[in-house]
Amino acid sequence: MEFKNAPLGFLLGSMALAVILFDSGFNTELRMIRAAAWPAVTLATIGVALTAALMEIGAKYLLDVPWLNALLIGPIVRSTDAAAVFFLLRVGGVTIRERVRSTFEIESGSNDPMAIFLTVSLVELISTDANTVGWDLGLDFLRQMGGGVALGSIGNLLITFTFNRLKLEMGLPQVLSLAMAVFIFAVTNIVGASGFLAAYIAGLIAGNTRLRAAARLRSFYDGVTWQSQIIMFVTLGLLATPSDFPTVAVPAFALALVLIFFARPVAVWLCLLPFRFSYRETTFIAWVGLRGAVSILLAIVPILGGFDAGQMFFNFVFMIVVASLLVQGWTIRRTARWLGLIEPHDESRTQKPSEWKEKSRIKALWPGSPA
Numbered sequence: 001m002e003f004k005n006a007p008l009g010f011l012l013g014s015m016a017l018a019v020i021l022f023d024s025g026f027n028t029e030l031r032m033i034r035a036a037a038w039p040a041v042t043l044a045t046i047g048v049a050l051t052a053a054l055m056e057i058g059a060k061y062l063l064d065v066p067w068l069n070a071l072l073i074g075p076i077v078r079s080t081d082a083a084a085v086f087f088l089l090r091v092g093g094v095t096i097r098e099r100v101r102s103t104f105e106i107e108s109g110s111n112d113p114m115a116i117f118l119t120v121s122l123v124e125l126i127s128t129d130a131n132t133v134g135w136d137l138g139l140d141f142l143r144q145m146g147g148g149v150a151l152g153s154i155g156n157l158l159i160t161f162t163f164n165r166l167k168l169e170m171g172l173p174q175v176l177s178l179a180m181a182v183f184i185f186a187v188t189n190i191v192g193a194s195g196f197l198a199a200y201i202a203g204l205i206a207g208n209t210r211l212r213a214a215a216r217l218r219s220f221y222d223g224v225t226w227q228s229q230i231i232m233f234v235t236l237g238l239l240a241t242p243s244d245f246p247t248v249a250v251p252a253f254a255l256a257l258v259l260i261f262f263a264r265p266v267a268v269w270l271c272l273l274p275f276r277f278s279y280r281e282t283t284f285i286a287w288v289g290l291r292g293a294v295s296i297l298l299a300i301v302p303i304l305g306g307f308d309a310g311q312m313f314f315n316f317v318f319m320i321v322v323a324s325l326l327v328q329g330w331t332i333r334r335t336a337r338w339l340g341l342i343e344p345h346d347e348s349r350t351q352k353p354s355e356w357k358e359k360s361r362i363k364a365l366w367p368g369s370p371a
Contacts (some may be wrong), residue, residue, distance in 0.1 A: 003238035006303045012235045013297040016228035017112065018185035018199040019178065023221040024109035025203030032102035033204075039275040040106035043268065043285075047107075048114045050267035051078045051259075058258035062251045063316075068126050075118035076299055077259055077320050080108045081292025095343045096336060100281050104288065112294055113197035117144050119298045123305040147193025152201025155184035159206045163213065173213040174220040232293035239300065240318045241311060248312065252319035259320065260327055264289045280339040287335050291324040 003009075052074025059070035121137055159180055163173060184202050189195035211217070268286035277285070299317035303310035336342050 006239060006300050009235050009239050010297065010300045010304060013232045013293065013300070014196075015182055015185070016232045017294060017297060018196060019181055019221075019228045020225050021109060021112060021196055021200040022181035022185075022203035023225045024105070025200040025205075026207035026221065027218060028106060028109065028204055028207060030208045032098070032106065035099050036102035036106055039272055039277070040103045041110060042271045042275075043103070043107040044111035045114055047267045047271045048075055048078045048111055048118065050270060051075075051263045052118060054263035054266060055255070055259060058255050058263070062255050062258075068122065072119065072122045072126070072302065073255070073317075074263070075115045075122070076301075076317055077291055077295045077324075078264075079112050079115045079291070079294040079298070080104070080289040081294065096284075097281070097341050097343055099277075100284060100341060103277075104285055109200050110197075113145065113148060113194045113200070115294070115298060116196060117141060117194065119301050123301050123307075126307075127305050143192060144194040145197060147191065148188060148195070148197030149201050151188040151191070151193055152184065152198035153205060155180070155188075155198060155202040156205035156209070158184075159202065160209050160211060163211050168213075174217060177217055177220075178224065229293060232297065236293060236296040236300070236318075239303075239314060241315055244312065244315050245319060248316045248319055252316050253323050255316075256320045256323035256327070260287075260324065280341060284335060284339050284341055287328060288332055289324075290328050290332075291321040295321050 052071055055074035055077065056067065056071040059065065059073040060067060063070065063073075117140075121140065159177065162168075162176065162180070168176065181199055181202065185195035185199045187195075188198035207214075265283075265286040268289075269282055272282050272285070295317055296314075299314040302313045307313060
């Protein structure tokens with residue numbers, strides 16, 4: 001029995017991504033934002049556009065498709081998978097310099113809304129045979145991003161009020177926070193703004209606010225985030241057609257090499273020039289841009305847009321993600337060591353002050369607890 005329900009796959013993947021982005025924001029500290037906000041946001045906006053433009057050239061000649069279709073490849077494969085990178089670093093026992101880690105983590109959390117916006121906008125342009133972008137696209141961008149920030153901030157007020165004013169039974173905060181993250185995402189999408197950005201902003205503000213049960217929530221989301229990643233990969237993997245892979249393998253791997261060795265490095269170097277990163281730090285950030293489930297999720301959009309070659313497009317992006325994981329995933333630890341970016345591991349640096357306070361409070365209430 002074949003699974004061909006692209007709308008259902010996109011819905012499940014979107015909900016899982018909203019949870020991942022909420023957790024990403026929730027675990028981003030203000031000191032990280034102060035150190036890396038501007039370079040990360042530059043990478044997440046200008047960097048996405050630059051990568052799309054550079055990938056357009058490669059896609060045009062490798063795939064022999066119209067220019068707009070070629071341009072669509074860039075934002076789809078531009079989103080980086082921070083969770084996969086940090087998992088590989090943890091498995092290898094590698095601790096990266098904080099500024100580099102912060103830049104990449106914030107970029108990964110904030111570039112998804114931009115990539116999604118560009119992908120959906122391009123699919124609409126191609127579907128309607130529009131020849132010009134016009135002011136409508138700019139206004140839509142402002143509505144999507146501005147609305148996402150505004151509704152994410154309002155959603156945070158709901159979260160902090162609920163957790164700090166109401167008396168919740170043990171175990172209920174975790175379930176309630178998960179429901180609120182999905183609720184903020186859904187409501188923001190309904191009003192025409194970026195639900196993904198709203199989920200990230202809500203998590204970001206809530207994670208840097210004095211919140212009851214903060215340590216328990218972080219421990220809870222460690223598992224939920226990985227479960228969401230698994231749901232995304234399994235669901236989206238069902239939409240792939242392995243029998244078609246041989247026909248797209250060669251151009252897909254060729255374009256993956258263009259992305260890994262040309263498009264992302266050039267975009268990263270140009271974006272980080274004003275921010276005084278060392279060449280070692282810039283090289284590492286350029287290299288570790290692994291692609292993951294988000295790129296596969298975005299590859300469903302052409303199918304939903306009614307493209308005749310939508311399934312082939314999906315298979316093509318799927319192969320690019322696999323190539324990225326194979327080429328870059330195996331070399332992250334060696335690259336970090338070669339560039340001299342590894343620091344001695346200090347467990348206390350991975351915990352937030354709110355976690356220390358939460359554990360101290362638990363110790364005070366139950367001295368024999370292992371907190």
